[in-house]
Amino acid sequence: MILLLALLLAADRPVIDLAGGRVQAYPLAMARPLGAQEVSVAVESVLSQDFERSGLFKLLDPASFLAPASEGLTQIDFLKWQAVGAQGLVKVSCDAPGAEIKCDLRLYDVAHGQELLHGNYSAPRASQRQIAHRFGDDVVRFFTHEPGVFQTRIAFVRETEAGKQIIAADWDGANPQPLTGASINLLPAWTPDGKSVAFTSFRDGGGAHIYTVDAATRQVRPLVLMGDFATGAAWAPDGLRFLFSASLDDNTDVYLSQADGSAGRRLTDARGIDISATWSPDAKRVAFVSERAGTPQIFTMSADGTDVRRLTFQGNYNQEPAWSPKGDLIAFSGRDEHRTFDLYTVAVEGGKVTRLTQNAGTNEKPSWAPNGRYLLFSSTRGGKRQLWVMQPDGTNPRPVTSEHLGASDPAWGPLLPAK
Amino acid sequence: MTESSHKSVLALQPRTPALPGLALAVGVHAAVFGAALFLPQFFDRVPPLRKPIIARMVALGRPRDPHLLPRKEMPPPPAPASAPAPGPVAPLAAPAAPRVPGKGPAQPAQKHAPTRQELMQRALARASGRASAEPSKEEPDPERAGSATGSAQGSAASAEEGDAYFTAVHDAILENYVVPSVISERERLFLSASVLAWIGRDGQILKHSFQKKSGNSFFDQALDLAIQQTRLPPPPADLAQSLRDTGVVLNFKP
Numbered sequence: 001m002i003l004l005l006a007l008l009l010a011a012d013r014p015v016i017d018l019a020g021g022r023v024q025a026y027p028l029a030m031a032r033p034l035g036a037q038e039v040s041v042a043v044e045s046v047l048s049q050d051f052e053r054s055g056l057f058k059l060l061d062p063a064s065f066l067a068p069a070s071e072g073l074t075q076i077d078f079l080k081w082q083a084v085g086a087q088g089l090v091k092v093s094c095d096a097p098g099a100e101i102k103c104d105l106r107l108y109d110v111a112h113g114q115e116l117l118h119g120n121y122s123a124p125r126a127s128q129r130q131i132a133h134r135f136g137d138d139v140v141r142f143f144t145h146e147p148g149v150f151q152t153r154i155a156f157v158r159e160t161e162a163g164k165q166i167i168a169a170d171w172d173g174a175n176p177q178p179l180t181g182a183s184i185n186l187l188p189a190w191t192p193d194g195k196s197v198a199f200t201s202f203r204d205g206g207g208a209h210i211y212t213v214d215a216a217t218r219q220v221r222p223l224v225l226m227g228d229f230a231t232g233a234a235w236a237p238d239g240l241r242f243l244f245s246a247s248l249d250d251n252t253d254v255y256l257s258q259a260d261g262s263a264g265r266r267l268t269d270a271r272g273i274d275i276s277a278t279w280s281p282d283a284k285r286v287a288f289v290s291e292r293a294g295t296p297q298i299f300t301m302s303a304d305g306t307d308v309r310r311l312t313f314q315g316n317y318n319q320e321p322a323w324s325p326k327g328d329l330i331a332f333s334g335r336d337e338h339r340t341f342d343l344y345t346v347a348v349e350g351g352k353v354t355r356l357t358q359n360a361g362t363n364e365k366p367s368w369a370p371n372g373r374y375l376l377f378s379s380t381r382g383g384k385r386q387l388w389v390m391q392p393d394g395t396n397p398r399p400v401t402s403e404h405l406g407a408s409d410p411a412w413g414p415l416l417p418a419k
Numbered sequence: 420m421t422e423s424s425h426k427s428v429l430a431l432q433p434r435t436p437a438l439p440g441l442a443l444a445v446g447v448h449a450a451v452f453g454a455a456l457f458l459p460q461f462f463d464r465v466p467p468l469r470k471p472i473i474a475r476m477v478a479l480g481r482p483r484d485p486h487l488l489p490r491k492e493m494p495p496p497p498a499p500a501s502a503p504a505p506g507p508v509a510p511l512a513a514p515a516a517p518r519v520p521g522k523g524p525a526q527p528a529q530k531h532a533p534t535r536q537e538l539m540q541r542a543l544a545r546a547s548g549r550a551s552a553e554p555s556k557e558e559p560d561p562e563r564a565g566s567a568t569g570s571a572q573g574s575a576a577s578a579e580e581g582d583a584y585f586t587a588v589h590d591a592i593l594e595n596y597v598v599p600s601v602i603s604e605r606e607r608l609f610l611s612a613s614v615l616a617w618i619g620r621d622g623q624i625l626k627h628s629f630q631k632k633s634g635n636s637f638f639d640q641a642l643d644l645a646i647q648q649t650r651l652p653p654p655p656a657d658l659a660q661s662l663r664d665t666g667v668v669l670n671f672k673p
Contacts, residue, residue: 013665016589019672021596056601111640143601315488336488344488358491
């Protein structure tokens, strides 16, 4: 009879469906660093910046912390951290006994008083930022089950008085290293192994051609010297082929070539310009810009050049497509009715266009993070053209570069192979 | 007297077999179960109104040219600061500064201070609800272009009555319902959890327990926190007993 009563009561319970909770950053406290202060503070600072830029975490104000600064790595009063609203707690302790630094980094679940992650990392002093990036990636992977991008590299074009040079840097703009001199060098594109960067250059004085530079040795070699205008290399995910655009017989088309630049084959043959090709993540389709409809619009086609479909129908100047690593969206820049270029995404299925930037200068050249969680782009929102990073819905924009004369043409490098 | 064949009433009687009695008991219980489960459907019971009232605000305006690139959805502009409550004596209007013709932007015409009688009339109008019926004099904002027929995200073509209290419960929990951003979008597609909550006569959530956990501890932790932080209004008298004793099921999806 009790069971019967329970059944009847359960059947009579009202049910309320709740959906659409606010997506909110995870409240994280970065405890005061322990150990050798100079090194620990530097590592903690890089780690904090990574977490803030990621948009995944909300770092709590250290001024509100109730726990003593001397609280150890393991003897933790979790109630004091809970009282300030922390759900996660990170502890950093580094020592630098010699030329190498060693760090003990831990992540705790405050509500359950439980250690979630514990890593011991070591690196030469010059690479102390890498320790923070490595632990940051471990934390992101722990929560999201997706790889983090804090150890990835980016490439971009630095404006100088002498011209434009290709630069490689950490994802946050730190450690910028010139890969080329300062002639006119544009449109960098990382190879999928992250070892070299293809770029368009006017260095030989005979028009624009595609070159590649080794990121370690900075050795430059020509890749495509076809005609007097070859530009915009885009590597296939397998690294065995790349797309580019070239102008022959007064018509600019998309070409496909082997990795060494040989066996170039034309994929498009419409009148007007076909340019800025980008691969889908499965390498089965290609998105590109074409003027065949009268104005520059985003089109897609099969990797062999067949099955061409128009994707954008709004706006009259859409350019620079970048296919997301998750495959569902293509980011592009488009000129709106106020003649301002802003960033948009278009859904590959259905073609829904979503605006990402607005009323914040000119925004161009989107480049996806290899995990699809961020977009790197150039923007004049701060005055000079610089690189910014934001989430694919346009939120949490953060500056990446602060170049003297400006930065443009960002290209996000690949994920490092798992160690 | 012959030898009597009478037996003493105190002598042991042969025992009735237990099986028929047991079968009868099982049969009766089964009949009661069956009746409880199936009989209610033969009676007309008015289903209680338990569907929350969900109202989506719509932005009406000039439809945007479909050939243009879309605008970004911006939060609505903050409401203008409300005028101070009129006091019993209207303040004297400051004398207007003399305006030099042709210099500076045009100033709006000075309004006269409302008289006590006007203030009283306005208050009466507000109280009777007439004030809200006045048509809005707000100029259409060209930036707020939208669909002439309402929100494309609207969930229904017509209004539907629901239960006001459960709507209040829905809204109060939703206000505290946070999905941690560390949960990947892909995982969010498949997460769901069910929580049983008991509500006291004063609206306090007496206790709650998971009927079904989501499998993601951070999501479950966020739900725990949302329910702990929620303050509910006291339930109406006809619901108070059942909400305290039986509870309400909360089905969460991100």
